[in-house]
Amino acid sequence: MGAVKSKRMPRAVREQQMLDAAVRTFGQRGYRAASMDEIAELAGVSKPLVYLYLNSKEDLFTACIRREAKALTEAVRAGVRTGLPADRQLWDGLQAFFTHTAENPDGWTVLHLQARTHGEPFAAEVAAMREELVAFVTELIAVAAREAHRNPSLPEGEVAGLAEALVGAAESLAAWANATAGVTAREAAATLMNFAWAGLGNLMDGHPWSPPAEADAVAARAVT
C-alpha cells in the first residue's frame, strides 16, 4: 500500500487512507487483536491523528462497516440493469457480488465475520445491509414470478423465503470462495446460479420438487 506522508492532503483523502488501513487490519487480525498503532502506521499517519479524525477504535470499526456495506450494495446494484430478463439480472447481480467480495476480501471479512462476531452496535449495521440485499432479491424473484406465464402467482411468503435462502447461500459461498484457493468470482457466481436458478426456474414453471409419499407422512407427524 505504502501511503505517502504529506501535510497537504485533504482530510477526506486522509480519512479514506485510514479506513483502507483499518479494513485491512481488522479483516486480517480481527477486531480485538487489531491495534490502533498498526492502523496508523499502515495509513502513514500518527495515532493521535487517527483518534482526532475517527474518535475511537469502536467508531473507526463502525465507519469501516458502513463504508464496506455501502460499497458492496452499490456494486451489486450497479452490476444489474433493469429491463433485462430476471435470470440475466440475477446472474449479473451474483457476478457483481462475488467479484466485489473477491476483490475486497478484507472488507468482506469485516462485514461477514468480524462485524457479526463482535456484538452490537456492529451487528446492527450489517443487518441493515443484509435487509437491503434481501429486499433487492425479493423484488427480483417477485418480478420473475409475475413474468413466468405458467405460474404467475408464487405466494408472497414463498418468495420471501427463497430470497432469504439465496442471500444466505451467497454469503456462505463468498466466505468459502475467499478461503479456497483457485475459486474465481465467476465460478462462485456460476455455482450459485446453477444451484438457485435451475431450481427457481422450475418452481416458476410450475415444476416443484415433489416429496415422496412416505416422507410426507413422517413430516406431517413431525410438525404437528
Next chain:
Amino acid sequence: MGAVKSKRMPRAVREQQMLDAAVRTFGQRGYRAASMDEIAELAGVSKPLVYLYLNSKEDLFTACIRREAKALTEAVRAGVRTGLPADRQLWDGLQAFFTHTAENPDGWTVLHLQARTHGEPFAAEVAAMREELVAFVTELIAVAAREAHRNPSLPEGEVAGLAEALVGAAESLAAWANATAGVTAREAAATLMNFAWAGLGNLMDGHPWSPPAEADAVAARAVT
C-alpha cells in the same frame, strides 16, 4: 417451565435445568443483557449453585452452545436414513433441521446469532458444528452425483461450493422462519428443497443453467 426446588435432585439433572434456563435467557435477552440472577431464578436454584456448577457466565454460555450444537447435529443425523435415494435423504435432513430449529428457537438464536455476535471463543464452537453439517451435506451431494447416471463426475470443488451454499441457505431460512409468523418447519424445508433440489437435480442430470453470451463476456472482463 416451573422447575421444582429439591435438594435430592442429582447434579446432572440440576445442570440440565440450569442449561435450559440459560439457553432461554441468552436466546431471548442476548448474551450481555442476560443476568445470572435471572437464569438462577428461572432454573429454580440459587445463584451460587449456578457458579459452583458452571463456573462463570462465559463457561455457562459455552456449555449452552455445545449442548445446542450437539442436539442440532444429532437431530439432523437421526432424521436421515442412509440407503435411501439422495433427494429423500436431503428432504429428511432438511425437515429434521427445520423441525429442530422451530422447536428450539432459543437454542437456534444462541447458535446462529448470539454465539457469532459475541466473539471468541464462542464463534469457534459454532464453526465446528457448521463444519460438521457442511461435511454431511457434501457427502450427500457427492453420493447423489455418483449415483446420477448422466453426469457421474460433478467436480469436487463444485460439490463443496454447493454444500456451502445449501448450509448457508438453511441457516438463513431457519432464522427467517422463526422470526416470521405462520411459517412451519415443513414449509421452510419444502422451500429450500424446491430451491435446492430442482437446481441440484438439473445439475446432476447435466442441465446446468447457461449464462447468456453477453453476460459471459462481461464476466470474463470482470474477473481478469
